[in-house]
Amino acid sequence: MTVRIAPSSSLVSDPATSIPPASRRWEEPVPLGRAGAIYDLIVTVGFATPWTAAVVLELQRAAHAALGLPGSPTPVFGPLELMFTAMMGTAVTMWALARILHPVASLIAIDTGGRVAFSAWMVTALVGGASPVIVMFLAFEVLWGVLQGIGVFRALR
Numbered sequence: 265m266t267v268r269i270a271p272s273s274s275l276v277s278d279p280a281t282s283i284p285p286a287s288r289r290w291e292e293p294v295p296l297g298r299a300g301a302i303y304d305l306i307v308t309v310g311f312a313t314p315w316t317a318a319v320v321l322e323l324q325r326a327a328h329a330a331l332g333l334p335g336s337p338t339p340v341f342g343p344l345e346l347m348f349t350a351m352m353g354t355a356v357t358m359w360a361l362a363r364i365l366h367p368v369a370s371l372i373a374i375d376t377g378g379r380v381a382f383s384a385w386m387v388t389a390l391v392g393g394a395s396p397v398i399v400m401f402l403a404f405e406v407l408w409g410v411l412q413g414i415g416v417f418r419a420l421r
Contacts, residue, residue, distance in 0.1 A: 301361075
């Protein structure tokens with residue numbers, strides 16, 4: 265005797281309808297999410313290798329000197345510091361690529377939290393006497409944090 269089990273429609277579910285509506289909002293695209301990620305990619309890809317990071321850091325030192333800015337310029341990094349810089353640059357570059365491909369509220373909300381943290385670290389460095397060259401980066405972190413925060417808020421409404 266052979267027993268056949270027919271597929272039941274109750275056992276097969278549509279993924280779009282099995283996710284609660286509130287959770288689906290986290291997968292809504294955030295209009296400026298991709299733009300913020302593209303900005304991050306442009307700014308951080310230069311830090312993604314020790315060789316390019318050394319060049320970018322030298323450009324920061326040159327800008328500090330050319331503008332006669334107060335505070336301490338970016339120091340010359342050795343191999344260990346360049347390794348950590350490149351690891352962070354690689355991670356942020358990959359994170360930017362993920363958000364370019366999937367600019368959804370969940371990822372953009374996480375990124376917005378990261379922007380708040382990065383901004384706090386930049387302010388801490390400035391208060392500690394770092395070169396004002398980083399003010400430009402700080403301004404864009406705050407700007408993108410506000411714009412993305414508004415986008416996430418709207419996506420979740």
